[in-house]
Amino acid sequence: MNEEVISEINRNFIYQLAEKGRRIDNRAPDEFRPIGVEKGVVNTAEGSARVHIGRTDVLAGVKIGIGEPFPDTPAKGVLTTNAELIPLASPTFEFGPPREDSIELARVVDRGIRESGTIDLEKLCLEEGEKVWIVFIDIHVLDYDGNLFDASALGALAALTDTTVPASRFELGDDFKLPVLHYPIACTTVKVENTLLLDPALEEEKIASARLTVTTDENKDVRAMQKGKSGSFTLDEVKKIITSSQEVAEKNRKKIIE
Amino acid sequence: MNEEVISEINRNFIYQLAEKGRRIDNRAPDEFRPIGVEKGVVNTAEGSARVHIGRTDVLAGVKIGIGEPFPDTPAKGVLTTNAELIPLASPTFEFGPPREDSIELARVVDRGIRESGTIDLEKLCLEEGEKVWIVFIDIHVLDYDGNLFDASALGALAALTDTTVPASRFELGDDFKLPVLHYPIACTTVKVENTLLLDPALEEEKIASARLTVTTDENKDVRAMQKGKSGSFTLDEVKKIITSSQEVAEKNRKKIIE
Amino acid sequence: MNEEVISEINRNFIYQLAEKGRRIDNRAPDEFRPIGVEKGVVNTAEGSARVHIGRTDVLAGVKIGIGEPFPDTPAKGVLTTNAELIPLASPTFEFGPPREDSIELARVVDRGIRESGTIDLEKLCLEEGEKVWIVFIDIHVLDYDGNLFDASALGALAALTDTTVPASRFELGDDFKLPVLHYPIACTTVKVENTLLLDPALEEEKIASARLTVTTDENKDVRAMQKGKSGSFTLDEVKKIITSSQEVAEKNRKKIIE
Amino acid sequence: MGDSGDLKLIDDSGKRLDGRKLDELRPIKIEANVLRRADGSAYLEWGGNKILAAVYGPREAHPRHLQDPTKAIVQCRYNMAAFSVMDRKRPGPDRRSVEISKILSEALAYVVFTEQFPRTSIDVFIEVLQADAGTRCSGLTAASVALADAGIPMKDLIVSCAFGKVGGKVVLDLYKEEDNLGEADVPIAVVPRTEEIVLLQMDGHLTVEELNHGLTMTMDACKYIYGLQRDALKNRYSTGMDNEENPKEASK
């Protein structure tokens, strides 16, 4: 059976529930599925975390290397983020070079971390203009059951907080914890008919008309947003989503810091 | 409607006209369409020009960078030419990596400029064997109505004559005009039945059996040639094409120098 | 006619012969086709050899360059092996980037040479950690009539024994023969029904269920093995193949050293 | 978002480095129907941005597995010319342009009546010839004019504009220097008649109040630009790059 063909019946069922403010798994519209965060799961990585949001399963690993800084930030370390939608995780993910979905995912996670100044990149300079630490975040999606943006952002942040810079391996002094300054949390909301649903499950995500991911920091300030899908939001809906994202982010952040 | 299907009627019509020495747009066989050259149209480029030949529309930009010379010419700057047949310009241009048509176009334009010694590359050496100015010519086809070779060559030359080497931006002394020594002009002729037509319009180009591009310099010497398409020319035809290319080149060159 | 469709009749014919220990070209099961080795066939290469096994025809060329050593072997030269299954050689070889067959071929040849320490890589160090000689083996298959592994391995070894390191061209002292320490020979056996056939011809290779390539050195020690195809061998068959590979290798090695 | 160092991006009188007020747009010029081969096209200058947009289709979607039996797909390709930026850009798509192409495609699909053209593709090509910040907004604004010029049935045009934060102030429509040194950038696209938001991105650092203020300010700017788009469509047979003839008609 092609899982991608959501029957009209199923679609209508989700629509009807949404109109009544209900969901297929009995969650409230603004309720996340259970979140599990396990750090330090890969010992070949300098930092790692496996994150479950419901049955969505993401593994994030951080590797630290040495390289040249960007010309316009000669005294700062470099951050690069990559996401792999490997075909192990879903019948719809194809083998081959990254496609637009994985590129968007990586770039949205990257912006959330970068724009909030999560990593103190100035502490990662070894020799100005010549040599800096490079932080590679690699996101490996293992099981895709909706809301990859939030799971990946959470995984990336958790892996960063788990990371030790292996300076001694490169004979550059003592190892040290990667300096993490902020804790940006992404919250994704979709619109199904006229109802806003936080943390969409796969079936909800598929039939939703529009998606908005809002990344907020520990001061409740907004650090990144990304709207997706071919539908629209009203200005009021956007404002409502930002507010609920701030609230949920506070809860989800505790999964990382605690 | 698939524009690429030229009806048999249309094809025969062009053939019949050609036999009588006439063309669909009432030009003489050795007559170019109106040529427009506008320099300095892109201020992010070090030099640029937009060229119209009839409705064919090409934008050429020159960027100047710094790099290493080729090992066999350690005291010379480097020239590289690229052409993009972007799908905006024609329903037949596809999205994706450069294909043989754009590669041939870029290489023919490049040879015309390179073989005529258009740029005084020796003046572009900064440090022998180590550091030279690199001249990037990028040709962006915007509207394709036939005869891209001549439009692109004209655009590239016009952009070069518009180019200032931004030495001060790199803290390498004062800016200076790119030293242009020669003015090679490409003229393309096609063979339709047994008639030779200069500056083929799109419909003529499509049904022509053979194409010959002759690039001549201001001394009327030949600097580059490229025959294309699966037809043939007699030796006499080749000689006739060279002569008419020399003549027309003199006229077209004035669009650049004036 | 699509050569790839081996008729059922032909297939059954080979099966029936194999059961009786016979082959389509009247060879014994453990008999190689005639082997021809011609060295020094390409004067632009630093070493070259053309090898025929029956009508299978392989050209191996060695180029020597200069580059950096691998970080974990700073005092050793570098060996890289590439194989091209060019579409000239067979209707089944496609134009395009290397596919799994050519990658496997290159890697198996490479392992045979590398693991037996064929080249004295320590003699190819120019400056520890900085500069070493790089040995590029390129295998060009010209006519494919079965058993590319053995022909390619033989070609690579023959080309290496033909190789002169062109030190004088790089102004790094006198040219010298590439130091070759060992003479690994690959022997490939396939299983057709329950019969083991050495040096499979194309038709045998196609219908065989399993393939085993065993590379042995001049001491009869095993240096590399590679099993292929979706069939199986018993432990006894593997042992038998190793023994016969050792024996045949001794004969084939003489084609290189003599 | 960068660091402005000692540079004062907003002066004491509340003016920006290029002399604009906080809520002032750069000059915008739009022309429709500027290309011969495309089914629809538009040329747009917006501050230092020079953008060309072309539409082909509805035409058969290739490869076939992309075809949707229920509607047209909208495929937008955003591309920057190598010479459109100060440091030459390598030709061809990069990760940034892939992401932008995706979100622009999604935004445009909202206003096109795609159900009318099952199995087809409506291809939109945006070429950035000269870039000065805000190219995705400029490109989207031009693209929707090109769609209308191609006669594609649409609910409405799409208008796109960005706001940002510079020197501590929320400002409209960043240009290059502000984009490099500013504290936030928020590109938005809206359906002007309904005020629906079809594109929204943000990076930087904003409070919710700043965000709300910026959104409102940008919505107003979009309505102004909407007028320019409609003017361009009205004028398409009287102005343009070749105003002596109507090239689309002439080619038939």
Add this chain to the structure above:
Amino acid sequence: MGDSGDLKLIDDSGKRLDGRKLDELRPIKIEANVLRRADGSAYLEWGGNKILAAVYGPREAHPRHLQDPTKAIVQCRYNMAAFSVMDRKRPGPDRRSVEISKILSEALAYVVFTEQFPRTSIDVFIEVLQADAGTRCSGLTAASVALADAGIPMKDLIVSCAFGKVGGKVVLDLYKEEDNLGEADVPIAVVPRTEEIVLLQMDGHLTVEELNHGLTMTMDACKYIYGLQRDALKNRYSTGMDNEENPKEASK
């Protein structure tokens, strides 16, 4: 194969650096049915290896020219996560993973009753999350459990294990340090019930006697691992990463 220098890989009492005896396996843990979306899956820890395998299919083979009208094709993709090794691996296939994928596909095809599913593809994905030598053996061992978990009809499972030569001794199941410094590595895969060999590679330097000894030793080890595979399949509804529910059933 490397050079051990002064390091003594086998101590005087015949123990290896990690304390194992010459013929001793590293600890192995296998779980079946660990993923929701895949038709079958398995998770395996083997020494420091952490491997996930998933199976999709039989499903229509794409592109169509790959379809075999007489049987299913088995397409195995072996992939290492960027962070699974000490020096970050660039994402995507390299020459090594292409070769491994090919030989694993061939080995798995031997035990699957492919004739039952003409024109389809049975896709097997192996993800190495953490690598410690022997990843192809670990991956193949996990993959055959995932195939069984997916309900694909098979003659038998496949078990894979390697032996090698370290400090002059033939030893079972090399780990990273031994692999780097050892003298030979011989990965093998067998059909345990019939002792047929479906995968065999070797690099290094071995006498025929050493090879024969190693093959016998590894065959025994494979039979032990076979028991672990079967246990994992038996336990798949009672243990696993989410043992409170059966995710496969829940999704129907």
Add this chain to the structure above:
Amino acid sequence: MGDSGDLKLIDDSGKRLDGRKLDELRPIKIEANVLRRADGSAYLEWGGNKILAAVYGPREAHPRHLQDPTKAIVQCRYNMAAFSVMDRKRPGPDRRSVEISKILSEALAYVVFTEQFPRTSIDVFIEVLQADAGTRCSGLTAASVALADAGIPMKDLIVSCAFGKVGGKVVLDLYKEEDNLGEADVPIAVVPRTEEIVLLQMDGHLTVEELNHGLTMTMDACKYIYGLQRDALKNRYSTGMDNEENPKEASK
């Protein structure tokens, strides 16, 4: 085209560095039917060039959208072996080989009766095993022999040769050193019976008089080479790399 510096490319007696007269060809050797698997083949040595050409087809054109319902397409692929030049060439097509492949395909299509084989492809592969300037001419000359050897119906063979300008003189058939240091290079291909020109390229610097002189000189040379081609085709069952048997017949 390079700069000859102090090197004298033509000596006082009008001889070239390799001893040839101005209008003298390098030695040429052609053999037809040298490969077993190909439908037609030829091996050519021309000075220091060693070239192999093979033809497959007419066979079904892949992918299908390349098929022309009215005629066969001729697809020529020119490729240089990595070791065929002094500085190792990276394997695979580069921009130069893409352009050469295109113009050789166009030239060959002129003489093949393509209308006889609609929807098919006639694939021509040219492998440069050792290069010494003039590889495209050598390759095209070999390819047309391979086409004839494959029994493809043709109007005539194609012959290709270059002339150039060296040390101020127009000379026939440049070799490597002349090509590096010469002032012009003009590869030409002709249909010898009709003297039609099907390939013509030029780079360098020539007056019209020099060009006309060179064209005439090269036309004569092509007629001589035409004889060698026909001899090779006549001899194909009596000589060749394996003259003890006819491999093409043996394989049937």
